[in-house]
Amino acid sequence: MKVFSFKGGIHPPERKDYTAHLALEKAKDPDFATIPLQQHIGAPCEAIVNVGDLVKVGQKIGEAGGFVSAPVHSSISGTVKEISMKPGVNGEVLSVVIESDGKNEVHESVQKKGSIETLSGDEIKEIIKEAGIVGMGGATFPTHVKLSPPPEKTIDTVILNGAECEPYLTADHRLMLEHPNETVSGLKAIMKVLDVTTGYIGIENNKPDAIEVMQKAVESEENIQIVVLQTKYPQGAEKQLIDACTGRIVPSGALPMEVGVVVNNIGTAYQIHQSIETGMPLVERVTTLSGGILKEPKNLWVKIGTQINELVEQCGGFTEPVGKIIMGGPMMGMAVSTDKLPITKGSSGVLFFNREEGTIPEPENCIRCSACVDICPVYLQPLYISAYSLIDNFDMAEKYRPMDCIECGSCSYVCPSKRPLLQSIRIAKGEIQARNRK
Amino acid sequence: MSDRLIVSSSPHLREDTSIQKIMFDVAIALIPATIASIYFFKAPAAMILLISIISCLVTEIVVQKIRRVPVTIHDGSALVTGMLLALNLPATVPLWLPVLGSVFAIGIVKQLFGGVGQNFMNPALAARIMLTISYADRMTGWVEPGVDAVSTATPLTYVKDFTAIQQGAPSFVDLLIGNVSGSMGETSALLLIIGGIYLVYRNVITVKIPGVYILTVAIATLLYSGFDIQYMTFHLLSGSLMIGAIYMATDYASTPVTPRGRIYFALGCGILTATIRLFGGYAEGVGFSILLMNTMVPLIDRYTAPKVFGEVKKQNA
Incomplete structure (x- = not known):
């Protein structure tokens, strides 16, 4: 069989054995669903329900705030308890908190829309x-x-x-x-x-x-x-x-x-x-819960708005204290500061590391080994962008094209000196973007 | 959730490599040639090695203390410099010479510029050249292998200013195993190549730089001698070409980081080496060539930057 690929890249340990063989399971429905009104790139949604309203599964609760936006729907049936700022992956975000009535009643709007063949x-x-x-x-x-x-x-x-x-x-x-x-x-x-x-x-x-x-x-x-x-x-x-x-x-x-x-x-x-x-909007997704310290890693069907700590419980808890929680994969995912965060539309996985796995080693001098240049999938020279970024010389950093960086993290991964390559490139990107907006 | 969670920038996985692992791999690769140097040149060689390594380590500690930066001798880079420096000296040098070389290599070439990775020249090689220029007689006190230490010429003098190998030259077998005169570690081409294969296998170096370097010298000597394969082979196996091409022209800090740059760098080393050997005043040109090319690295890097993914030629506005 012919195998296709691209130039560059790395081979991190796969660690998919924890869950690759495990069939999808339904996670327990949450008693409270915390549904952020922004789970997408673009304009946040506007809440179209009020505190005290009864909502059903699949009912729209947030209207898209523009063309580049996407409405959000309730993942459970119950009562709207709160519409307020709640912790999200990228800081606080306006969220609708719904208390479940345990009935999972489906909203009337959820109807089969037709078939692909007949629909335009x-x-x-x-x-x-x-x-x-x-x-x-x-x-x-x-x-x-x-x-x-x-x-x-x-x-x-x-x-x-x-x-x-x-x-x-x-x-x-x-x-x-x-x-x-x-x-x-x-x-x-x-x-x-x-x-x-x-x-x-x-x-x-x-x-x-x-x-x-x-x-x-x-x-x-x-x-x-x-x-x-x-x-x-x-x-x-x-x-x-x-x-x-x-x-x-x-x-x-x-x-x-x-x-x-x-x-x-x-x-x-x-x-x-x-x-x-089925007509059911995006109210549920598959999320991989994994990591060496999780007693029973799982692939779960999770209702949007379910909090991480509830899912950890369903995975049997931890075998040792958790040191780091990552939303997404270990290469591009985001380390978060609490387990009281809801699963959102983009949560492909939640990973749990112990303190040792979660600790990033101290950086040493760059030895110009060129590993970062050799593996960069967009052919940048991360060492130079990083070096200029770290001394706040963003003019020079920009010459090395940080804006082309796809933030895959391969450079930081291979660096023998454990230098914060991607982190400093991100800083350069931010500075350059801010400057270009002026 | 008693302890606070670690929050850090992605990626959250790091490859299991370190400067220390890389440097120890280089040290391991040098062991066969090191043992051979002790076997061929006996106790003096062992003493020079020991003194050289110790003075490199001590210099690093002292300078880092003065600079008030963390001492990093555990990273193994000073150890490698010590080994390389010793292997670049004749076995007859007085013991203060490796000390001087070490202080120069670590104190000036390496630490003065910021420590590991910041040196723009290979420290051991820069020290060798400094010593060669300053103490020419002592640095050319070549002897034949063995206890008697009979003075002799190095193999390269049998081809210097000739287009064919002269009478009395050592055999290829002796050149391969190192039973010839020369600096302690540059005698056995075979053992140096074995170490190089280990480094390639361990992904510490690629064959690119040594390959292009050696090939360039091969082609140049082949052309110069009118396609005398023996003459070419003699050049390849003699002098510091192997130790230079495999262990010093591949020094990370003082070589280009771009894929194309490394090829030009090696090509330049090869052309300069051949030029010095065939037309210059010295019989050997490896050291000068690599140092000269070291100084070209920023220039090479700048002009060989890889084309960014999806880069389109700027339209003429």
Whole structure:
């Protein structure tokens, strides 16, 4: 089987054995769901319910705050208790707290919307928009916006990202294994919206079972091909994935649509299928709960708004004290300061490290070993950006093109001196962006 | 949740590497050649090695104390410099010479510029050249291997100013195993190559720099001698080419970081070495070549920056 890839990248330990073999399970419904009104990139939602209102599963509780935005819905049935600022991954965020009545009553608006065959592309797009679907790999960019390219851009290819190149995470892997047909159906819906005839599903070759199942699922689909990808990080980074699947290079600073491609995540495709078939908006997702200190790591169907600590309980708790909690994968995920955070639309995983695993070693001198240059998937020279960033010389830092950095963290990973390469590059990016806005 | 959680910037995984691991790998790679140097040149070689390593470590401690920075001798870089310096000296030098060399290498070339990774020249090599220029007679006190320490010429003098190997030159076998005169560690091409293979296997170096360097010298000597393969082989196996190409032209701090830059760097080293050996006043040119190319590194890095992913040529406005 031919294996496709990109240039550069690293091979971190995969650590998917904790959960790769575990079938999806339903998490217990939360007694209280804390649903942030902003779970996406773009404008926050406006609450359309009031404290004391009764809400049902799938009922819209937040209206999109603009075109680049996505509505949010209640994941349980019950009473709105509070609409206030609550801790989120990126600081406090206005959230709707709903107390469950335990009935899980489904809202009247949740009805089968039709079938992909009969619905028009625009109708499907409207369903996606109303269902609050966003990029579920973690980026959380509103999907309907991604599916609305400006008329002058010709899109001819859709890629489903099943690389799942982050260590530990197995959410997409399990979705492909257990719901291959739904995933393919979601892809077909996306292809219909964009009116394209070429679809790829890229899967890393560390998931041979998923490759096999998906290959079977597309057997009768002439326009959809499974692309076997080399297991390498960051294989699932958008531009690297496009390079691997199509050989097209997205220009620096441009979006994938520049080369006629739109990329979506496996979870997103599955959700699109569900929202068309059952009418249920995005109120639930698969989240991998993993890490060496978790008694029983799991792949769970989690209602949006469920707090992490409740899920930890369902995973049997910890075998030793937790030192770090990461929302997302270990390479790009965000370390958070509390376990009282809700699962949101972008929560592909929650990882638990002990103090030792969570501690970043002290940096030493850069020895110019060039490992960071050799592996950078966008061919930057992280050592120089970092060196200038650390002495606040952002003019010089900018010459080394930090804005092209995809923040995959490969440079920090390989650095033998444990230098804060990505961290200092992020600072440079922030400074340069701030300056350009002035 | 008794303890506070650690919050740090991603990534949250780090590869299990360190400066120390890399330096110890280099030290391990040098062990075969080091043992050979003691075998061939006996007790004086062992003394020089010991003195050289100890003075490098002590210099590092003293200078770092003066600079009021954390002492980092545990990272192994001073150990490697000590080994390399000793292997670059003839076995006949007085024992104060490695001390002087160590102080120069660690104190001036390395620590004065900021310590490990900040030196723009290879410290051991810079010290060798400093000593060669300052104490020319002592630094060329070549002897044949063995206890008797009979003065002799180095193998390279048998090809200097000739286009063919002269009578009396050592055999290829002797050159390979190191049964020839020369600096302590540059005698056995074979053992140096074995160490190099270990470094490549351990991902400490790639074959790129040594490969291009040696190949360039090979082509140059081949052309110069009118395609005399024996003449070329003699050049490759003699002098400091192997130790220079494998262990000193690959020094991270003083070589380019860009993939293309490393090729140009090695090419430059090869051309300069061949030029000095074939046309210059010295029989050997490896040390000068690498140091000269070391000074070119910032320039090379600047002009060989890799093309950023998706970079498009700026349209003429």
